[in-house]
Amino acid sequence: MTSATAAGGVKPPAVGKSRKSVTGTRRIVAALFLLPALVLLGALVVYPIGYSVVRSFYDQSGDGFAGIDNYKSLFTDEGIRTALKNNVIWVVFAPTVATALGLIFAVLTERVRWGTAFKLVVFMPMAISMLAAGIIFRLVYDQDPDKGVANAVWVGVHDTFTQASAFPKAHPGRQSPLEPAGGGAFITKSPVRAGETVSLPLVGVAPDLMPDGAKPAVAAKPQPDKITGTTWQDFTRGKGVGKLNSVDAAELGYAGMKIEAVKDGKVVASATAADDGTFTLPASADGALLRLPDSNFKEPYNGLDWLGPSLVTPSIIGAYIWMWAGFAMVLIAAGLAGVPRELLEAARVDGASEWQVFRRVTVPLLAPVLAVVTVTLMINVLKVFDLVFIIAPGSSQDDANVLALELYRKGFSEDQPGIASAISVFLLLLVIPVMWFNVRRLRREVRR
Amino acid sequence: MKAKQSLGSRLAEGVSGGLVRVLLIVVGLFWLVPTIGLLLSSLRSPEDIAASGWWKVFTEPSQLTFDSYAKLLENEDITSSLVNTVWITVPATLLVVIIGSLAGYAFAWMEFPGRDWWFLGVVGLLVVPVQVALIPIAELFGSIGIFGSVIGVVLFHVGFGLPFAVFLLRNFFAEIPRELLEAARLDGAGELRLFFRVVMPLGAPAIAALGIFQFLWVWNDLLVALIFSDSGSQPITVALQTQVRQFGNNIDVLAPGAFISMVVPLVVFFAFQRQFVSGVMAGAVK
Structure with a gap:
């Protein structure tokens, strides 16, 4: 791939040399060669520009002159304002992050032998449609951690650092010795005494959510000077609770349930239930209330709502970077080959560290390439449509709105062609500096 | 081409080459996984898709089927x-x-x-x-x-x-x-x-x-x-x-x-x- 870059047009072809028509062409022949292109360009590109500019000053039906009303609504219409705000976010972040990644990849791949294979992998998404990329990322961002790989990874990382709770939705059943203690915890109604056994039955944990190690619950044996007890799921499948508030053979112990002994609001002892649900507390718990703290019952962590209102734009920008970082990388790598x-x-030799070489020599030498890549991506990002249209679900599409999408909506589903034309003229105005730059650069070459 | 390789190896001496390699492999996987996800999803039945993630096929390769394509x-x-x-x-x-x-x-x-x-x-x-x-x-x-x-x-x-x-x-x-x-x-x-x-x-x-x-x-x-x-x-x-x-x-x-x-x-x-x-x-x- 690197060798291909040399063949390409990275250096602008020297146009120079005043060329006389070799063929002594008659003008009519030249006109015939040019005619198809000029007619099509005129009808399909130039005429629409003029039409859009004129149309943007007329009202939605196209009959009455509306002055700058359509342009005013660019700043008053709720949907367009969200779109403008999001476009700013896009233009600021997407091109810079993609270019920065491209630069890092281009520099790093020079150091490994399989750099070309790596480049191929990162560049590949450029070949596929934004629609396909959109579908790919709808799958990636699926909210359910069992289906969407983004949340699967995120929840995996999250649960490594914070303990997952084992008994969501567990709660006391009928005539239970337990009562809610606020904040999701449960506490015994009366104090416990040493030498007694305690029952802490709950219900409501779905069978497939029970801990893997849970064994049939066992009634605890009393021990002198200690408090013993059992905490278990007081529910027998097919038979309801079985014998209320006492252990039945088919009922499972709450393996791993945390139990705290509380006196005057202070925790004086704590224990964790064994696989059969039994636990033992020391004599110091005598006279305390037993509490099952809320950490036992928290809902399992479900990951981030990637496509919800607050994260949807960053998530789609992520998909865009996946597509376009390869573009930046290939152009920068070509530039790097010329350093x-x-x-x-x-x-x-002068003793500069690798970082200093990168920061003080490589980056400044690549500055023109980096600028071209960033500007190209900015133009591209201004027009982003497909990815937002496909990835943002209906419920958060308003929050993910961008100008090109709003133009499509206004022009083709809300029947407001005046406003849509104003948006399109606005987009055109934004790229005019680049247009001017292109023409000026070319003019120098043509004139040489 | 030769000059470039020698430069590459010299660079590798400068920075810990192992770290660069690991980083690039991780990034490469990052870039591949979404597409692999799509491919494997396309090779599973609707029931399997509804029940679990596409990575399930690594433990249950029998789930793979061309039915969706057919x-x-x-x-x-x-x-x-x-x-x-x-x-x-x-x-x-x-x-x-x-x-x-x-x-x-x-x-x-x-x-x-x-x-x-x-x-x-x-x-x-x-x-x-x-x-x-x-x-x-x-x-x-x-x-x-x-x-x-x-x-x-x-x-x-x-x-x-x-x-x-x-x-x-x-x-x-x-x-x-x-x-x-x-x-x-x-x-x-x-x-x-x-x-x-x-x-x-x-x-x-x-x-x-x-x-x-x-x-x-x-x-x-x-x-x-x-x-x-x-x-x-x-x-x-x-x-x-x-x-x-x-x-x-x-x-x-x-x-x-x-x-x-x-x-x-x-x-x-x-x-x-x-x-x-x-x-x-x-x-x-x-």
């Missing part, structure tokens, strides 16, 4:  | 839209290449008044966003009766493909050595003969780059077809887009559909990497 090696080595 | 290829909507995609993409690519070559050659080697100004005008059109033309062209096509047809979609793509085509080909043709053209002229070749026998063959690399670029551009387009085609002329991208609204219940249609729509671009990409890259690079101004 004189002697300069880098001279800097190294 | 069902999809019996789906009239999808197959006819695939055919439409071909009917849109091939003419749009050929027309841009032919018309662009003619104009590029004229701008490069013919004398006529205001030549450079005309060319700069075309270059100015490079960055015009397609959005500007959607409403006007929709009305124009409506009035001449090609709105909702393959022809309309093709014409729009040709119009917006031409600035880049003319720009790229004119610059490339201008590099052809003058002596070659003069020699052919002395041999008595006429304008058309010169164009087809000398300019086109010599310009083949640029024409290939342009062709591949335009082909992928049109094949992958959603927006233009969404507006200018109807249910009878819609390409695969539009057919799949209409399915996205029920996302979640129809992954067995969307995943294989998206993958089928990707196969041709991916084959083109791997077969013509070189031309694709140079097309992309020349298009950096677009």
